[in-house]
Amino acid sequence: MSQTALLKGRAALVTGSTSGIGLAMARALALAGANVMLNGLGDQGEIDKTRAALAAETGQDIRYHGANMLKAEEIADAVQKTDEAFGSVDILVNNAGIQHVSPLESFPEDKWDAIIAINLTSAFHATKAALPKMRRGGWGRIINTASAHGLVASVNKGAYVAAKHGIVGLTKVTALETAEEPITCNAINPGWVRTELVERQIEAKAGDLGCSVEDAAKEILSEKQPSMEFVTPDQLGGCLVFLCSPAADQITGISLPVDGGWTAR
Numbered sequence: 252m253s254q255t256a257l258l259k260g261r262a263a264l265v266t267g268s269t270s271g272i273g274l275a276m277a278r279a280l281a282l283a284g285a286n287v288m289l290n291g292l293g294d295q296g297e298i299d300k301t302r303a304a305l306a307a308e309t310g311q312d313i314r315y316h317g318a319n320m321l322k323a324e325e326i327a328d329a330v331q332k333t334d335e336a337f338g339s340v341d342i343l344v345n346n347a348g349i350q351h352v353s354p355l356e357s358f359p360e361d362k363w364d365a366i367i368a369i370n371l372t373s374a375f376h377a378t379k380a381a382l383p384k385m386r387r388g389g390w391g392r393i394i395n396t397a398s399a400h401g402l403v404a405s406v407n408k409g410a411y412v413a414a415k416h417g418i419v420g421l422t423k424v425t426a427l428e429t430a431e432e433p434i435t436c437n438a439i440n441p442g443w444v445r446t447e448l449v450e451r452q453i454e455a456k457a458g459d460l461g462c463s464v465e466d467a468a469k470e471i472l473s474e475k476q477p478s479m480e481f482v483t484p485d486q487l488g489g490c491l492v493f494l495c496s497p498a499a500d501q502i503t504g505i506s507l508p509v510d511g512g513w514t515a516r
């Protein structure tokens with residue numbers, strides 16, 4: 252089967268796909284033949300350009316829904332509009348996420364609430380809305396972008412680690428509730444990926460250590476990621492397409508670490 256035929260005719264919604272990992276995942280799905288509903292925040296002009304570029308590169312129907320992952324009704328509407336645009340919702344990637352780094356004693360309540368809502372609760376709302384459509388279509392793939400922090404912890408990331416451990420749990424429950432159907436649910440657990448979300452942490456580290464940004468990048472790798480290389484968004488897109496392929500039909504409920512050995516220690 253050619254790579255383009257793999258997901259031909261499939262309809263995908265990827266939350267948080269205006270940048271970083273989500274955008275690479277959307278691209279990987281489109282290159283494999285799926286039509287994709289993008290989602291995320293950002294400048295509307297830039298989003299329009301991203302959407303048009305992806306459509307031109309892949310030849311697929313690429314659309315955009317601006318649902319805010321803090322709002323249940325908007326999330327349900329993104330699922331509904333995906334169904335109306337493409338005639339089904341076959342693949343749901345719950346990927347939107349934010350970070351805030353602070354010790355627990357000074358962790359701002361509003362940041363805690365936003366991280367739990369965007370990184371965890373939004374996946375519940377999207378999964379709840381998508382499952383009936385997958386059942387109607389007789390096929391479904393739900394992939395949750397978790398993190399190495401869904402499996403192990405780090406200091407000063409209380410909300411993020413709680414949300415990512417939570418989404419690993421939600422992944423298992425979704426897998427069990429769909430186990431006898433042609434629907435699977437899995438998590439992908441990246442280590443450090445050099446996106447906007449991490450660039451800010453590298454810059455903060457450079458400030459703390461009084462060193463260059465590149466030296467700070469090496470430092471954060473040496474603390475956690477034995478390969479000493481960043482995972483690339485395209486590698487995560489490849490893992491996603493694998494989890495949507497027939498080879499993965501019996502893989503459900505897993506967390507797939509893509510972390511250069513982070514969680515092997």
Ligand code: NAD
Nearest residue numbers: 267268269270271272291292319320348398443444446448
């Ligand atoms: P990113 O900042 O580049 O992308 C985050 C995406 O989420 C963007 O499209 C953004 O617009 C969207 N988003 C944020 N808040 C939103 C909201 N309220 N409503 C709708 N969309 C919203 O970061 P990234 O690194 O690509 O992160 C993507 C996912 O990967 C996140 O879940 C993150 O936790 C996870 N992750 C990242 C890394 C890493 O090292 N970068 C590692 C493990 C897991």
